Amino acid sequence: MTLLDIRDLTVTFGAFTALDHIDLTLDHGELRFLIGPNGAGKTTLIDTITGRTRPTSGTITFNGHTLNKRSEHHIVRAGIGRTFQTSVVFEHLTVADNVDLAASFRLRPWQLLRRPRTPHPEVPDLLERVGLTPHTHALAGTLSHGQRQWLEIAMLLAQHPRLLLLDEPVAGMSAAERTRTGELLTRIAADHTVVVIEHDMDFLRRYARQVTVLHEGRILTHGDLATVQNDPRVQEVYLGRTPQETRP
Numbered sequence: 478m479t480l481l482d483i484r485d486l487t488v489t490f491g492a493f494t495a496l497d498h499i500d501l502t503l504d505h506g507e508l509r510f511l512i513g514p515n516g517a518g519k520t521t522l523i524d525t526i527t528g529r530t531r532p533t534s535g536t537i538t539f540n541g542h543t544l545n546k547r548s549e550h551h552i553v554r555a556g557i558g559r560t561f562q563t564s565v566v567f568e569h570l571t572v573a574d575n576v577d578l579a580a581s582f583r584l585r586p587w588q589l590l591r592r593p594r595t596p597h598p599e600v601p602d603l604l605e606r607v608g609l610t611p612h613t614h615a616l617a618g619t620l621s622h623g624q625r626q627w628l629e630i631a632m633l634l635a636q637h638p639r640l641l642l643l644d645e646p647v648a649g650m651s652a653a654e655r656t657r658t659g660e661l662l663t664r665i666a667a668d669h670t671v672v673v674i675e676h677d678m679d680f681l682r683r684y685a686r687q688v689t690v691l692h693e694g695r696i697l698t699h700g701d702l703a704t705v706q707n708d709p710r711v712q713e714v715y716l717g718r719t720p721q722e723t724r725p
């Protein structure tokens with residue numbers, strides 16, 4: 478069943494076309510990798526789905542509702558969560574408090590002030606899910622890079638999204654952290670729809686099921702990993718190069 482339906486989406490910045498008549502659908506429970514060379518339009522696509530960037534034309538329908546003119550806040554409440562390339566955790570709060578705040582996002586400001594001092598009941602489960610239980614009371618600023626990414630994923634899950642959009646979740650991670658993240662994303666995709674923007678080809682080969690390739694603002698191709706890997710156009714623009722060569 479379709480969860481996200483993007484039709485004929487175009488985004489221009491002045492005279493520059495960043496997304497050029499994109500059609501894309503995502504089904505419930507999909508783990509979709511979005512790849513493409515630098516400047517292909519991957520982040521712009523996520524920015525547009527989440528209301529940060531306005532479409533120039535086209536429609537984005539999520540769970541049967543049009544998102545085009547909705548605010549970022551409304552889109553989060555509708556069930557779409559994202560991470561950014563840069564971390565957004567509160568470094569001077571504990572790991573548990575960061576997740577607690579994220580879980581309280583539906584509260585009004587006055588409710589936030591009056592809420593009980595006991596943490597949200599879901600916090601321990603969320604920390605367990607991402608493997609951060611031993612760090613529950615640590616300040617978020619003391620976490621390793623990989624642990625911060627997992628904390629951000631727990632914060633996203635606390636908001637009960639149906640669709641998670643993750644921008645380069647394993648960038649800068651160690652090999653062991655990448656493996657843990659791949660396993661975590663696979664588990665999350667069992668009951669969410671997950672889109673992962675990723676440059677790391679080894680990670681892609683290990684964990685990708687369906688892959689969409691963007692190039693110069695257009696969908697170059699889409700399919701399972703083997704189909705995409707064997708597509709000569711993809712090899713030419715992307716997969717034929719090493720991950721290092723695709724970095725800026």
Ligand SMILES: Nc1ncnc2c1ncn2[C@@H]1O[C@H](COP(=O)(O)OP(=O)(O)OP(=O)(O)O)[C@@H](O)[C@H]1O
Pocket residue numbers: 490493495513514515516517518519520521522
């Ligand atoms: N606000 C903006 N104003 C003007 N141009 C922009 C803006 N945002 C993005 N662009 C341009 O749109 C193109 C697509 O950028 P985008 O960040 O979406 O690419 P990307 O595929 O995510 O690349 P990367 O892998 O480097 O993050 C780039 O040429 C970029 O310079």
